Amino acid sequence: MNVTSIVLVDDHQVVVDGLEAFLNPHFSILGKARNGKDAIQMVKILKPDVLLMDIDMPVMNGMVAAKEIRSSMPEVKIIILSLHYEKSIIRHLIQIGVMGYLIKSSSKEEVVNAIETVASGSPYFSSDVTVALSTPDVPTDTRLAPQNAKLLSQLTAREIEILKAVGEGLSSKEIAKALHISDRTVDTHRNNIMKKLEVNKVVGLIKFAIKCGLVE
Amino acid sequence: MNVTSIVLVDDHQVVVDGLEAFLNPHFSILGKARNGKDAIQMVKILKPDVLLMDIDMPVMNGMVAAKEIRSSMPEVKIIILSLHYEKSIIRHLIQIGVMGYLIKSSSKEEVVNAIETVASGSPYFSSDVTVALSTPDVPTDTRLAPQNAKLLSQLTAREIEILKAVGEGLSSKEIAKALHISDRTVDTHRNNIMKKLEVNKVVGLIKFAIKCGLVE
DNA sequence: AAATTATTTAGACTAAATTCAAATAACGCT
DNA sequence: AGCGTTATTTGAATTTAGTCTAAATAATTT
Numbered sequence: 001m002n003v004t005s006i007v008l009v010d011d012h013q014v015v016v017d018g019l020e021a022f023l024n025p026h027f028s029i030l031g032k033a034r035n036g037k038d039a040i041q042m043v044k045i046l047k048p049d050v051l052l053m054d055i056d057m058p059v060m061n062g063m064v065a066a067k068e069i070r071s072s073m074p075e076v077k078i079i080i081l082s083l084h085y086e087k088s089i090i091r092h093l094i095q096i097g098v099m100g101y102l103i104k105s106s107s108k109e110e111v112v113n114a115i116e117t118v119a120s121g122s123p124y125f126s127s128d129v130t131v132a133l134s135t136p137d138v139p140t141d142t143r144l145a146p147q148n149a150k151l152l153s154q155l156t157a158r159e160i161e162i163l164k165a166v167g168e169g170l171s172s173k174e175i176a177k178a179l180h181i182s183d184r185t186v187d188t189h190r191n192n193i194m195k196k197l198e199v200n201k202v203v204g205l206i207k208f209a210i211k212c213g214l215v216e
Numbered sequence: 217m218n219v220t221s222i223v224l225v226d227d228h229q230v231v232v233d234g235l236e237a238f239l240n241p242h243f244s245i246l247g248k249a250r251n252g253k254d255a256i257q258m259v260k261i262l263k264p265d266v267l268l269m270d271i272d273m274p275v276m277n278g279m280v281a282a283k284e285i286r287s288s289m290p291e292v293k294i295i296i297l298s299l300h301y302e303k304s305i306i307r308h309l310i311q312i313g314v315m316g317y318l319i320k321s322s323s324k325e326e327v328v329n330a331i332e333t334v335a336s337g338s339p340y341f342s343s344d345v346t347v348a349l350s351t352p353d354v355p356t357d358t359r360l361a362p363q364n365a366k367l368l369s370q371l372t373a374r375e376i377e378i379l380k381a382v383g384e385g386l387s388s389k390e391i392a393k394a395l396h397i398s399d400r401t402v403d404t405h406r407n408n409i410m411k412k413l414e415v416n417k418v419v420g421l422i423k424f425a426i427k428c429g430l431v432e
Numbered sequence: 433a434a435a436t437t438a439t440t441t442a443g444a445c446t447a448a449a450t451t452c453a454a455a456t457a458a459c460g461c462t
Numbered sequence: 463a464g465c466g467t468t469a470t471t472t473g474a475a476t477t478t479a480g481t482c483t484a485a486a487t488a489a490t491t492t
Binding site: 090091094095101122123124125127129130131133134135166167168169171201202203204206207210216 | 310317341345346347418423
Binding site: 387389399407 | 479480481
């Protein structure tokens with residue numbers, strides 16, 4: 001088998017040169033690019049075994065380039081070399097089909113090891129990446145949106161009580177009975193609430209109550 | 217430096233014996249256990265460098281044992297050897313602080329490599345694990361509950377159209393105008409929908425519409 | 433052709449919401 | 463203690479919306 005050929009892509013010259021310095025006798029560096037756009041061109045012409053690429057780059061970032069290369073040249077194995085620990089980005093790239101993911105703090109040995117592993121057809125992911133992915137997702141919808149919190153805070157205790165009851169599907173009369181007040185009172189409260197929340201339909205109240213977790 | 221010492225834990229004798237067979241000249245196998253409980257005892261007495269353990273085991277499973285060992289003997293490096301791809305389990309174990317995670321389909325070489333990496337102080341996670349973790353979480357609330365799907369399916373197209381409009385806060389009259397039909401018709405549809413969904417309040421309709429993702 | 437289901441409508445009735453107007457209670461402020 | 467503000471409460475008259483019953487027409491299925 002031939003020596004593994006590589007294209008290096010990073011917008012910082014020192015990084016590319018440094019990588020080249022310690023990869024050079026062992027691997028064949030076919031080319032070096034400074035952004036995703038150039039990387040695509042270079043890969044098409046040079047057809048390397050492995051593409052070692054950064055994410056943050058001007059003109060075209062590594063994620064876009066990786067996607068394009070995956071679809072047009074699936075035989076090229078992509079290794080991402082990044083500072084990013086952000087889960088969504090890592091996930092996206094793995095879903096796109098990159099074969100490896102290294103953090104820039106990786107040792108020379110790890111980079112060499114990753115390239116060899118990937119060149120042989122197996123994926124290689126830095127353990128930092130795995131650990132980063134292991135933190136559970138925060139469900140976005142459980143959090144109370146700031147503007148809702150603000151609106152909610154300007155309701156009085158009684159109003160919140162009534163809003164909750166409305167959200168639970170009780171009519172003015174039922175609420176009145178439950179709270180031992182007149183149903184006119186309940187209506188007034190409800191109208192005041194609607195003014196404060198700037199909604200003009202009961203549905204708006206119900207939706208707001210749901211959003212704030214007052215019901216269901 | 218001394219040869220790395222290991223304790224093997226798996227409820228299947230063949231697996232333990234098989235592992236021992238190819239690890240033996242290279243590493244020092246101090247002991248073999250069949251469940252988590254025995255593993256804890258054995259680790260306390262033998263103090264191995266590395267504990268290679270399954271998850272699914274009788275008496276006490278590997279997760280519980282890993283947690284216990286992590287808190288009582290943090291210097292012992294734990295590698296999980298499992299069939300599990302389940303994200304929540306993998307995550308939990310990484311959060312507990314296991315240093316490695318291998319899938320049972322791993323090659324001999326990978327197992328040896330993992331043990332060496334972990335013994336030297338670096339984590340080692342099989343790439344299958346990383347890929348498994350890279351799939352985005354499905355927020356539980358976005359999924360349509362089966363009973364809601366069933367109820368929704370027994371509504372007619374027209375009824376769904378009206379349900380949606382109700383959920384958006386339109387009154388019967390407004391819906392009537394929008395659909396170029398009489399408001400009586402809208403009422404009838406709404407009542408039929410309520411019968412089908414077994415709710416007796418408009419709020420029920422709105423909540424159902426939200427649950428089914430028809431609105432908002 | 434007959435039976436079901438879907439869509440449409442009306443009238444009489446009932447319930448609910450809106451508007452306008454205002455009283456009482458509570459709270460902080462000077 | 464007196465003032466202003468806000469919260470909570472209520473009523474009457476008015477307007478709007480929703481329910482119930484009943485039924486016709488269109489579309490589909492059997």
